Amino acid sequence: MAKYSNYLFKLDLLILSVLKHKDMYGYELSKVISEQTNGYVVPKHGTMYPVIYKLIEDGYITSHTIVVKNKARVYYHLEDEGKEYLQQLVEDYDNLVLQINNIVHGGENNDSK
Numbered sequence: 001m002a003k004y005s006n007y008l009f010k011l012d013l014l015i016l017s018v019l020k021h022k023d024m025y026g027y028e029l030s031k032v033i034s035e036q037t038n039g040y041v042v043p044k045h046g047t048m049y050p051v052i053y054k055l056i057e058d059g060y061i062t063s064h065t066i067v068v069k070n071k072a073r074v075y076y077h078l079e080d081e082g083k084e085y086l087q088q089l090v091e092d093y094d095n096l097v098l099q100i101n102n103i104v105h106g107g108e109n110n111d112s113k
Helices: 011-019 026-036 045-057 080-104
Strands: 061-068 071-078
Touching: 011 026, 011 045, 011 061, 011 071, 011 080, 026 045, 026 071, 045 061, 045 071, 071 080
Parallel strands: none
Antiparallel strands: 061 071
């Protein structure tokens, strides 16, 4: 089971969800997350990179450097362990949203645990 936090979502959930589609570099990750959340989540580099480094340390993603127009870019790649961890995060997120909806909407989702 993935670790819970006090937030409705975890930034690692968003980073891994974006990386499941293709390898990306940091600025691109931040831009895609911002665009796909219509600006509700705009990861700052000081927040995002510690999460990325932790994901690398845990073996969920790897990095590789590619030189583009004389500029080195570090791309991040979702590994198989990261796909498994992402699935755990998604299940935990879905459960959390269901339970919050039970409270917010007065128990309309009675099929919860």
